[in-house]
Each structure stands twice: as C-alpha cells, then as structure tokens.
Amino acid sequence: MKRILKAVLPVGFKANGISCGLKKSGKPDLALIYSKLPAVACAKFTTNSIIAAPLVVSKMHLKSAKRFQAVLINSGNANCFTGKEGIKDAKASAGYVAEKLKIAKNSVLVNSTGIIGKRLDIAKIKKGIPALVSGLSVAGAHKAELAIMTTDTFVKEISLSLNLGAKPVHICAIAKGAGMIAPDMATMLCFIMTDAVISKKVLDKALTAAVDASFNCISVDGCMSTNDTVLVLANGAAGNKSISGGTELQGFSKALGTVCLELAKMVVLDAEGATKFIQIDVAQAKNFLQAKKAALSIANSALFKTAVYGRNPNFGRIAAAVGASGIEIKEEQLKIKLGSLKGKFVHLQVSLSSGKAKCRVFTSDLSPEYIKINAAYN
Amino acid sequence: MKRILKAVLPVGFKANGISCGLKKSGKPDLALIYSKLPAVACAKFTTNSIIAAPLVVSKMHLKSAKRFQAVLINSGNANCFTGKEGIKDAKASAGYVAEKLKIAKNSVLVNSTGIIGKRLDIAKIKKGIPALVSGLSVAGAHKAELAIMTTDTFVKEISLSLNLGAKPVHICAIAKGAGMIAPDMATMLCFIMTDAVISKKVLDKALTAAVDASFNCISVDGCMSTNDTVLVLANGAAGNKSISGGTELQGFSKALGTVCLELAKMVVLDAEGATKFIQIDVAQAKNFLQAKKAALSIANSALFKTAVYGRNPNFGRIAAAVGASGIEIKEEQLKIKLGSLKGKFVHLQVSLSSGKAKCRVFTSDLSPEYIKINAAYN
DSSP states (O other): OEEESSOOOOTTEEEEEEOOSOSTTOOOOEEEEEEEEEEEEEEEEOOOSSOOHHHHHHHHHHHHOSOEEEEEEEESBOOOSOHHHHHHHHHHHHHHHHHHHTSOGGGEEEEEESOSSSOOOHHHHHHHHHHHHHTOBTTTHHHHHHHHOSSOSSOEEEEEEEEETTEEEEEEEEEEOOSOOOSTTOOOEEEEEEOOOBOHHHHHHHHHHHHHTTGGGEESSSOOOSSOEEEEEEOOTTOOOOBOSHHHHHHHHHHHHHHHHHHHHHHHHTOTTOOOEEEEEEEEESSHHHHHHHHHHHHTOHHHHHHHHTTOOOHHHHHHHHHHTTOOOOGGGOEEEEOOSSSSEEEEEEEOSSOSEEEEEEEEOOOHHHHHHHHHOO | OEEESSOOOOTTEEEEEEOOSOSTTOOOOEEEEEEEEEEEEEEEEOOOSSOOHHHHHHHHHHHHOSOEEEEEEEESBOOOSOHHHHHHHHHHHHHHHHHHHTSOGGGEEEEEESOSSSOOOHHHHHHHHHHHHHTOBTTTHHHHHHHHOSSOSSOEEEEEEEEETTEEEEEEEEEEOOSOOOSTTOOOEEEEEEOOOBOHHHHHHHHHHHHHTTGGGEESSSOOOSSOEEEEEEOOTTOOOOBOSHHHHHHHHHHHHHHHHHHHHHHHHTOTTOOOEEEEEEEEESSHHHHHHHHHHHHTOHHHHHHHHTTOOOHHHHHHHHHHTTOOOOGGGOEEEEOOSSSSEEEEEEEOSSOSEEEEEEEEOOOHHHHHHHHHOO
C-alpha cells in the first residue's frame, strides 16, 4: 500500500475547479468530478434534521439511479435553509451538468458549503458550467480541491494504491473542513474516487466502518453541520475481481480506512484557531459506545479545551467531562494520563477499568482566535 | 409578595462567613448556615457520575436524618476526585461543626466549590470552625454569601416574604456561580432558607418544579459541575398551617420559583467573560422536552454564542443547532426571530410549529475573555 498526500485520480476519472463568482474574494468556488465509466456510489450524510437542499437532491438521486458519473460541488453558499427554491436550485445545477455532459440528470450528485440561509446564485453556476466541463482533466483533482475549500488553511488530499489479485487499484480523496463539524462555514466534505470493482452493498459496509473510525471520531466544537458529506464513487476501471470478502476486502477496507482517517486528522489539524492537536484514547471500556461517549464528552468540553490551550494540566475537568458523558463510572475506576502540553501534539489516555473496548478521538484546543474567526464570519 | 436583592434570613436562622486560609487571596472561604429549630431539607444535586465527596456525605445524611440544623460550605477547593480521603475529610468537617454546635453529626450538610482533584486542607477548616460558629448572627447571610463565591463578580442574594393565612412566611437564598454550570471553578451552589411549615414531600415537589424552570434552564458552556447543588431548609418558625395544597402551595411554589429564577438569571448575568445576556424562547413545541432540547442546543452552540458576541445575526447557526438537537423538525416548520444584538440583552424567539408547549432558557455569549479566564485558572 503506497500513499501520497496529493490528489492523483484513479483510472477513468477527471476533475476540475473554477471560480464562478460565488465567493466575493474571487477564489475558486465550483468543482466537478467526472467518471467516464458509470460508478457505484455510497454516501454518509449529516444526521442534522435540518439538511441542505443539495443533500436532499443527492439522496433522491442515490435512490433513483444505480450508477453515477458526476459530482458538482460549490463553495461560498451552503444552499441550506433555503426552502423550495433551494431544492429547485440544486436540481437545476445538476441539470446543467447533465445537459453539458450528456448524461442522465440523476447520475449527477450535488453538494454545497458556505453560508446558510441565503439563496444560491444559480445564474453564476449556470454560466460557469461550460468552462468547468471543458476544463475537466485527469490532473484536475487539485483544482477541484481548491474550489471546495472555505476557511481551510491547507489542502486535504490523499492518494493510495494497492494490489488486489494482480490488479492495481487506486483510491484518491479530497476533503475540506476547517476543524469544526459545524454549520455554515466549517462543513466537512470528503469525496473519494476509486477504480475498484466493488458492489454498492460491500462498498457501503466498508465506508460505514471507515467513517465510524475517522470522521465520526473527530470533534472541534461539537457543532453539527447541515451539509456534512462523505461520498465515494467506484467506477470499476481497475478490472479487479469484484471485492466481496477475504483478503481483498480486508485490503480495500484498510486502504479506505487510511484515506478517511488521514483526511479526518487533517481536518482537526486545520481546526479554526487551534494551537494544539489532541489525541484522546479511552481504553478498558465496557464497549465501543461507552468509550466513544467518554472520549467525545472530553473532546467537546469547552473547559478541557481551554485548559489545553492554556497548557494547564487540569485533571478535574477531564474527570468532570467523563462523569457528564452519561456513562456509568465510579471515581475509583477512572484513570487519567495526560501527556505534555508544551508541543503541538497532546496525548490524553483515559482508562475506565470496565472492560476491553477502546476508542480514539481527535480534537483541538479552543483559543481566542476561534472566537475571533466565528464572531466575524458572515 | 415582596422581594429584595439582599439576604435577610428568615426567623430562626443564623449565618456567618470567614476566611480560614483555603484561598490564596485571603478572601472569605468558609460559610455556615444554622437553624436553631431543626429543619426539613430537600436538595437537587448534579447528575454528573463523578460527584464531589461532600455531596456523597450530604446524600448520606439526607437519608439517615429527618431534620437538619447546619450547612457548612467552603470555597477554594471542590473536594472532588479526592477518593476515600475526600469522603473522610467531608465527614470530619461535618463532625467539627456538629461538635461545636452540640448537634447530631448527620444534621450537618456539607458542600464545597473550587479546584477539583486536590485534597482539602482539613486542618485549616478545623481551625476556622470555632470563630465561624461564635460569629453566627441573624445578619450573617451576606458574609456567608461572600465566603461561597469563587470567580463571581457580584453577590447573588434574594429575600422574599409572603402571607400564608395570616402568617408572614420568609424565603431567603444565596447563590454562587460565574455563569457556567461547570466543573472545578464555576460550580453553581444555591442555599435557600425558609421559616415556612412544610413537609419534606411537598417541599421536594415545589423545589423540583422551581429548579426545572430555573437552574435547569440556564447554560453557559454546557459543562456540568461535579458539585452543583440547590438546597432548601425549612425550619417551620413561621407557624403557618403546614403547606399541603390550594392557594398556600401555589403561593409558596410561586415564591420559591421566583427565588430560583432570579438567582439563575444572576448566574448567567455573571457568566465568565460574557458581554450578552440571551433569553431563548422556544414556542409551539410538541411538548416541554422538545422545546427544552431545542432551546438548550442553541444555548450550547459555540457558533451561535460567538455569533452573538460578534453581533452577527446568523440565522443559519440557529437552524443548524435546532436540527442538531435530536428533535424531529422540518425546515418549513422552523421560524426564527432574533432581536437586536446591539445591547446587553438579546432575545431569540423560535417557533417549532408542532404544538403548544414552550420553554425559556437563559444563556450568555462566548467571548475571548471566557477562554482567557479558563485557560489560566488553576
């Protein structure tokens, strides 16, 4: 398994990113991913009850079609809390792409990130699509990445290859998210492309496991976005024997897990205003859920996060956060080991003395800069 | 019903507060409330699994005794996460008070607030108790209030009288808490004294209702303290007919509700680093729990709170917080009305278009000052 922190598209994929004018800054804001071969697709979306219009439309398409060829993503506007007009706009944008690429409308998936509650300027998107499509290239993934970023301070790309049987299989992913799993600006989006031959059912299982151990184990401020999406497209161009089990599935799942985990860690590393990258390991739990509850309660504690920012080894706040998590725990069962707070990387180990399960969560500290960024953003 | 924002003890109560040396600053840190007449007592404690030693001891006493005469409270150390020694220290401190006042040990309740995880300096408390007891006076409630404060910037006192039948009944309460319902420094403590004649059962019901609509409806940072306590002592000195129902119970409950609500609002007003006092009214909910979930999810959203700090009327963050609360809600049902963000007082009204229930919650904004205070505290 070889990996590089660049976006190198698997066989059969093209991508592009342009500026269509949604961002006042003039930075790239419209991205397209295209697969010549119709691909199976699986996605994990936010569990927020208020979900953005493009997610509603993508969910419809994921139900009505079996294969997919394009993903259109805009930044600068989340197209969320925009009512029926928002749905209409999301559908229209998929329509423009389908028309230009001469593919079925429901084979186009759509996504957005940016401010909530403002209507999308669909005319700008329509106007941008011809250039977006004509500029599609096998080297275009980095351009697509640039066009999905918002407050991100660095690009989040990874590519990886492995052999399944004698066939080389490639996975490439781009992501955005400045730390928070949060509404309206720091939405987390991740698009994964692979040329592996794999059924939707098997792919979905592998994706669920990969996301549970990565994007579902990071938290910056406990806020949940209305637009969060992890989407994978598998177009089968590698020609491997369809992955269904055994060492092939193990290898592919491990690779997919690595892709998700590395990107999730980059999201936390890029957390808004953060000065620390915190790894929380909760061990000796009764089960995974108990470990995760305890770990996320610490990760979401404003007091713990400010203590780490202040290099203040405050064990009491960790104990209180575990106690507040809703798990059953007695004081004498709780063991806490906090590493040095001096460097960028902080390691916290917590034992619950209740069993053998464990969970690892990544988070950041909470700094005055976070407030500065989020007080001003609009 | 007359009320003043000063602590005037009901008939039969005395109080005092002194400095025994727990606080490095030399400020008052040891308080005592005493009732000559044995009083019935009810308490609401934190639901954190990790609870402080004095709460463990007070819970034992509340089970083993029927009447209570004293409450000892120290600030400067929470006596939490201190193991068996912590329990021993809490018991010992109750013992010293009992001995000096010549009352039963289990008629003494104890409480602490301050840093978590450090052993209490019980020798200092022991040494302070003779002066604490000899200084007890009917005018001593303000001194007790001063001795329970930690990062509070103003005192939180209220006194109120009402007539039940022909008898005047008094309620007086002192509280501490600098905004957060939070571990290790901003614990919320409230001690309520009344001379009303009332059974434990009826008092407990009235207290539950009062706390549910006040202290359980405030949030500053979503952190839950290991020491939070609301305690009421009723010594019966007023000689009214025992409150059991009808207009008497209504009147008393209303008064108790007012006492708790006013103090809860003071806690939010004194929130660490806060520049805003935010009232969130969620209406047209299916039931109270739904309204409360939505309201607290907004109140605990770091993004909403930073937006208010930045005077940024960001509706998207409010919608996202409601959607993330776990309640079932459709976008078209959600109506948001946010008042001016210019002044100290901010009013947010949210309608869920789902029923007739409602909930009011108070919170503060999140400022860089909050982080400064909590990064440095130890």
